[in-house]
Amino acid sequence: MEKADVIEKINHTFIENFEIEPERLTKDSKLFEDLELDSLDAVDMIVHMEQDLGIKVDIQKFSTVRTLDDVYQMAYELYSEKNLQ
């Protein structure tokens, strides 16, 4: 899976599960301020990422992400690490 595919899967979660309009999904969108996610959403976002990408996301590490681009980056790194192993 290329990075674009990872991004597509993450965006799909934001659109389908968090009902965020596609035009609001820009790289510098802040998860909590701009996209209005909260702590429950963060937990569910991790579940979706793990299910969709077959990765394991550490919640402490996820709590450091701020923007959508941070999520893409973290997801792609974890996905790449897993598939290199």
Added chain:
Amino acid sequence: MTKIFISGLGNISSLGNSPDILFENLEKDRRFFKYYPEWKKFKGLKALVGAPCFPYDISKALHRKMRRSMSPMSEMAYLATLQALDQAGICLGENKPNSHPFKADPHRTLLVIGNTAGSPLFLDSFFRQMIEKEGPEGQLSTSFLKVMNHTIPTNISLALGFSGPLLSPSSACSTSSQAIILASELMKSGLYDMAVVGGADELHPHVVSIFDIVQATSSNYNETPEDIPGPFDQKRDGIVVSEGAGIVILETEKHLNKRKGTPLAEFSSGIYRCSGNHMTQPKASDMADTMAKALELANISPSDIDYINAHGTGTHKGDHEESDAISQTFKGENTSVSSLKGHFGHSLAACGAIEVISIIQMMKKNKIIGTRNLKNPPKNSGDINYLKDQEVKSIDYALSNNFAFGGMNTSMVIKGV
């Protein structure tokens, strides 16, 4: 003595999603029972009939953060609550769309809404995933919020921005009648001025199975649900499980008068009690005691009751015992009796409130709705006037019964205004 009035009604049901549509379909003697051939995949399940509620769409009415913790029972109860608050002209919290000039005081207002056992839909998916994945992997954070016992009132408080006291009584089929009675008692104690009360439950094959296991479901007319005999009919063969939500607004007389609200009916009295006899077998003497106590609390005699809305689920034993209990309590009165479960099925935790709503609609229209598909009333029916058809009659006092597993017996007296 503090008088309690009912000033708002709301329902989602298999006969319609407002009190007026519900009553219109009762008047037209309709039922919308549905055959579910897909339930054949559940090994051993005999009943393949249910009564789903009318369709509704909540997706545009509430923000995702309000909906994500709601199962259908909370959605139905939320919509019914909005209807009831709108009719009463009361704003419960700060959130739209519930906006009326009169704001309920959260320190003096109760929110009391129950259900039977949490959302069966999400209990099913939670445990199915737990078993299939051998652990909680993949479970969303909101799963528990849909199955916890107080899921309905907490979801409504969040959606409406209500910050007052909240309770979620649970006693299966007597849940909403118990909620109404409990709230009225707390109001009479002087602690509260008003209450938003009721119950809701979802139709799901798991729920049907619970009644199926104890041989209490209708299963002889699966492919022709229109023919299922009505409650009290000699050929009755059991419960048709339904779903829905019933919500009523209770107010003290003082509160209602102060805000110049309009009473729809008076809640004269109610009592809930357990029998201490048997978990599933009802007993006429316990039911009769409960009815007699409700009359005593209302300070009226059996002859004052114009109509009895029976629990009448359509089971052999339950209807038989309730008939005996009515005969004992109303000896010589020939009181009109009907059950509405032949029309809308048995909506479990919602039925008590939906039946109170139906009674108040009957009072408004001076028309008693008979039991649907009651062709042959029980032999030796004593002094009971089992209504098969509609009866034009003004109702000053009505008695409403609801009974439940666990030996729960409830009776309420509603007075017309």
